[in-house]
Amino acid sequence: MRRREIISMILAGGHGTRLGILTKYIAKPAVTFGGKYRIIDFVLSNCINSDIDTVGVLTQYEPLKLNQHIGIGIPWDLDRKTGGVTILPPYIKEGMGAWYSGTANAIYQNIKFIDAYNPEYVLILSGDHIYKMDYSKMLEYHKQKSADATIAVLEVPLEEAHHFGIMNTGAEDRIVEFEEKPKEPKSNLASMGIYIFNWNKLKQVLIEDNEYNKDSDFGKHIIPRMINNEDKLYAYRFDSYWKDVGTIESYWQANMELIETLPSFNLYEEFWKFYTNLDHQPPQYVGEAADVKRSIMSEGSEVYGNVYSSVLGPGVIIEEGATVRDSIIMAGTIIQEGCVLDRCIVSENCVIGKNVIIGEGENIANIEKPDIYYTGISVIGEQTIIPDNVWIGKNCVVFGTTRLSDYNDRILESGQSLILEGVES
């Protein structure tokens, strides 16, 4: 097998519970973003754009959609005879099975996979983040510093630093201390969860740490252990767009940023393309009576109504007389005649019946999950059907093949949830 200088391991196993119904049946990295993409497309594209052609994707939670999406890696030019992209779920070893119990534990369980490529460096990434980064420059920095590990960091406002893992650095940005969500942060350098390690060093630390921590985690265990060992860890400063779309609000916000005339995250740059798996790609159509402004439309979507400040996924249909505003409509969803949607997220393959109104009313936080749905956004889960003439308020969640009888007098008040179980496929 051909040796690789560097291979990349993407942690894509997270459940993403703060995304509520959006991650009910799919892993967070597989959630769509920006119309036609899925969240993991951004790191996968960063890898191939940085000339890294060997990528492991560590999954364990609802990986079906992720597997289908990645396939054999054709969209990212990662379909290779050796290397390319490999999905790495947990497995049974010598009669004993083990789920991944922590970020570092997931890498620990795949030591053999990495060893097969005998790489000098390993790049650890998270499958949850939206950004553009040339990892080859970070690798250059890592080599220049003769580092054992290099961690990408973002300067955050000091008053927000307590939300992050903070790197305290000494001379030449050498990391001297790591604090997870410190109450009194000493620095504003937040870890982006992007690490380059010398593989031999990391392997040794992983084996060592596994003796003590069965749920070994990079932030909690590996980095502190290495600092303690006086290994050479450096911070690599990054100062461009980077988003962890971890909540409903931040997910919605990041999508909305794409429709600005000059977006802070630009998808349209020829020299740093993002790739995705989209088989069928007819063009977009805008009808005779349509009005589309400040919006982006993906392949095969058709608008016959009004769309303002919204993001439409592939194959979406907005029928005549419908109005969609400040919303995200995902792949394959149909919004029928006369609907009015305001600040909504409608997942894939839904059908919203005629004259349905969603997102009007008082801003009452969701009663069951007030920590998830409270910023006024109503969320419709995938493959949901909503009957004609229904009125749905703010911070609502709807999921399943709903019928008129599921609604109280055709109304779902703000903050209410309507989740029908057992309608998986």
Add this chain to the structure above:
Amino acid sequence: MRRREIISMILAGGHGTRLGILTKYIAKPAVTFGGKYRIIDFVLSNCINSDIDTVGVLTQYEPLKLNQHIGIGIPWDLDRKTGGVTILPPYIKEGMGAWYSGTANAIYQNIKFIDAYNPEYVLILSGDHIYKMDYSKMLEYHKQKSADATIAVLEVPLEEAHHFGIMNTGAEDRIVEFEEKPKEPKSNLASMGIYIFNWNKLKQVLIEDNEYNKDSDFGKHIIPRMINNEDKLYAYRFDSYWKDVGTIESYWQANMELIETLPSFNLYEEFWKFYTNLDHQPPQYVGEAADVKRSIMSEGSEVYGNVYSSVLGPGVIIEEGATVRDSIIMAGTIIQEGCVLDRCIVSENCVIGKNVIIGEGENIANIEKPDIYYTGISVIGEQTIIPDNVWIGKNCVVFGTTRLSDYNDRILESGQSLILEGVES
């Protein structure tokens, strides 16, 4: 996604414990066979030769080698944009993880995967068997019979029928009863573990059975349930070569059959090729002083010594003055000068030191595992190193980087085991 008429699901999760050290770190379907192949190559090749281009491989036990071997499916022309080969390990659904607990349970857990192709028929195969079969003919038979399920059967000698799952059939080979290893068999039609089901029917039965049997198995639960439901099940008679290489002796025997002048299982037929993943494929070389008779040699193997009635894997080297007889030497192993090997299985990437003798002495069954090693065959596990001038008897097992000090006076008596743990890679 393009709809498929039939897709195939290969059960490749078995541990294969009766193959002893051969399956210590690799799943049984990944064990090499016939020199250059791995056991799963035979069903994978049967699939593509039968024009089935969508295959799921269900794994859970030590799948690393299997994953590496299958890769993106290039050798079998199964690298497709849609369809092709997909590895299907267990995964976490809605916060709950579940290993595959039975053959049917494994399919049950992958209903969504199958549904995505919306197939009319599903072919269930085992990844453990060696045979040539045109599944398209079996499908034709299944359609002709308008069956709900068709099960391939082999006529076995009645006196051996009690080792098998036996199908009792009525008119036109309709299955009326299934008995697992019956003490008093009523028929000699043994199930080969090859099933075609109408997918809609199977899906319904799987969901039903899951209510009662969390370890749902085709033979134990699904087939009896369907017979009970008066579904139409038919036996499809197969009368060609078929082997379950489940034990050390049957594995050795099946390999030896390949070297006959007219083997009962013929690898050399142009119209039914077997495919495998072999990257590096230089030709074989036979040296000046060598003697090779009644043997097969795989790509890149070199013989400078004597090889009689043996099977050599890719890259094997038999040095000058060494004699190998009635043995299987797997990929990458080196047999140094002056060795004498008789009825041995030497796994991949071993180094057998100079003048080592293996397989002489009394036929004493292995003391620790007499049910596995008792037919005189000694087995050397993968990546094992044996020092110079050692003498090893019959029914021995050796594994690990052994040193002279591990042997008692340079000798490992017949029936002894020498297994050094913790030398994984």
Add this chain to the structure above:
Amino acid sequence: MRAVGIILAGGSNENLTDISSNRTISAFPVGGSYRTIDFTMSNMTNSGVNKVAVITQYSSRALLDHLSSAKWWDLGRKQGGLFVFSPYITNDNPFGYRGTADLIYRNISFLKRSNEPFVIIASGKHVYKIDYNDVLKYHQEKQADITIIYKEANYEKASNYGVMVLDEDKRLIEFEEKPLEPQTSTISLGVYIIQRTLLIKLLEDLFAENRYDFVNDIIIRYRKKLKIYGYPFEGYWRSIRSIKSLYDVNMDFLKKEVRDLFFRQYPYIATKVKDEPPAKFNMNSSTKNCIVGGGSILNGYVEDSVLFRKVFTGSYSFIKNSVVMDGSYIGNNCYLENVILDKEVVVSDGRKLIGSKEKPIFLEKGSVI
């Protein structure tokens, strides 16, 4: 599918009659996202044909680029699923183009090495959707030697095509290529099904007699000797032969029934993936009855037009009844009506271009005005 496919993607007589472009018709953009050849390629693969030879006479670089990876049609096989044959020169074969049959004859080893019993021969310049399995079934039911797909056309248009006279059983009686006075309005679509071994034999016989044309030397010459049948096709079908027909076919995609046929009804048309981001409609843009390809950024007004991928329109520009191909840039305050911009055309600020529906203005690839 028990057939291999041959797509004739451009002979010397197959350039657009009214422009001097080196690009073969098969490579021309159609319907906002596709190239002409995608329709026949997808018809083949959607019918389960998994070995296709594309034979080109003038091997335009655009076509070769488009076919440079077989992945998009899922024809990437170990031993090749998509074969692109350009003419080549050997000592035995120093000739240029001599006819459609000659093109196939030169690649006869492709046919000889196949096992499939049938061959589907089609053109790369047609826009339609068909399941060739239906035609093959018909071919076998009729026990035909050759089956030709035909369509009833307007009588006036028939003289541009091969015109067929069929008997009651749909067996071919007469065939005339571009007749001055057509006997019928039954036109051949230039798509044939034929037994592989019969085709090999016919080609070898032809070559021995120095004959090279498929229509004249096989269909017409053998019309009585062989059992040639017609298979009626009734759906949407267009052949691209001129700037006008290129314009008209593109405009057809503004009709819902055409879009639904190709974009929404399974099976779909596959094409080379371009990885463009979503189309972007900025604040002051206005778009009515338009196709807009991925990666486009719109600031102006567009009506009744087909915009391909990565088109940019500036503020206060007005585009109507036009076809704008990939990567074209239209500045501010422009006015375009009944215009075709080929790929990567730049229209500077303030330009005005007005053609007619009958004679749209055509700007060649890369023009800057």
Add this chain to the structure above:
Amino acid sequence: MRAVGIILAGGSNENLTDISSNRTISAFPVGGSYRTIDFTMSNMTNSGVNKVAVITQYSSRALLDHLSSAKWWDLGRKQGGLFVFSPYITNDNPFGYRGTADLIYRNISFLKRSNEPFVIIASGKHVYKIDYNDVLKYHQEKQADITIIYKEANYEKASNYGVMVLDEDKRLIEFEEKPLEPQTSTISLGVYIIQRTLLIKLLEDLFAENRYDFVNDIIIRYRKKLKIYGYPFEGYWRSIRSIKSLYDVNMDFLKKEVRDLFFRQYPYIATKVKDEPPAKFNMNSSTKNCIVGGGSILNGYVEDSVLFRKVFTGSYSFIKNSVVMDGSYIGNNCYLENVILDKEVVVSDGRKLIGSKEKPIFLEKGSVI
């Protein structure tokens, strides 16, 4: 790797001098499992070059078949990693072969569309192993315009090659193609590294002056104007030009050091996978100092020979000092010495063929005797 590769896989002067075969040398079998071009292809991909153009003049079907899938060299990319350019005819370019530089010039768009700063130009008829990264590093250290890989040869042989005179710094002073009286024994291996933009400029200048030959019109003509350096290569290197050299190169693989270099030392030579089962040695066979390819079945005696894949030898047949290519069949009681059987030759029972080492008997592909 910051370079694209161009492999010249056969011009009109590149057929084996002593047989009338249509196959280009690049497609000839070497070493039991490979085709000649595999060595240069693998050198490219093993050096990290991931965009390679193979340019053929006479596009032999064997070569096209061999390259029909880019998978074996892991060059299958979305937008193409392996490009095979055969000559094609356009209105602008009705010519046949005019020279090596012309071959490249005709495909100049490949160079123009690339971003890599360097180009490696190599021949498809050489057998050797090299890491082009070392050459590229040297090229940059010397700040060379062009670097030519060279080797010290036997003085007698030098007159068959391009002979170079280098100064102390290894800069090229003189270059003579196949000189009658070579000034040195420093021979060019016909492998060049050059800046991509410089190559484009040189080719365009040449074409404007109706010049078409890489060696005469670039290397020799510009030897003073450009900084051209030599890079010394010291390993095993052979060029296949005749039946005799084809025979000799194959026989070289019976030497342990040659086998070890290509078969055992990383990185390996890749080739199209053939999926043959293991070689089978039956009861009464005897094999001494032989290469035997997969799928072969041996019943007879073989000594000091190279047998490719799927060779069958009958009982009591004796083969010595011979090269037997893929799929050949040798019956019972035959005697072959100093013979080359091309692919799929059938030798009937009892035949006797004896050539000499200097002039081995050559039987063309598919012969039956």
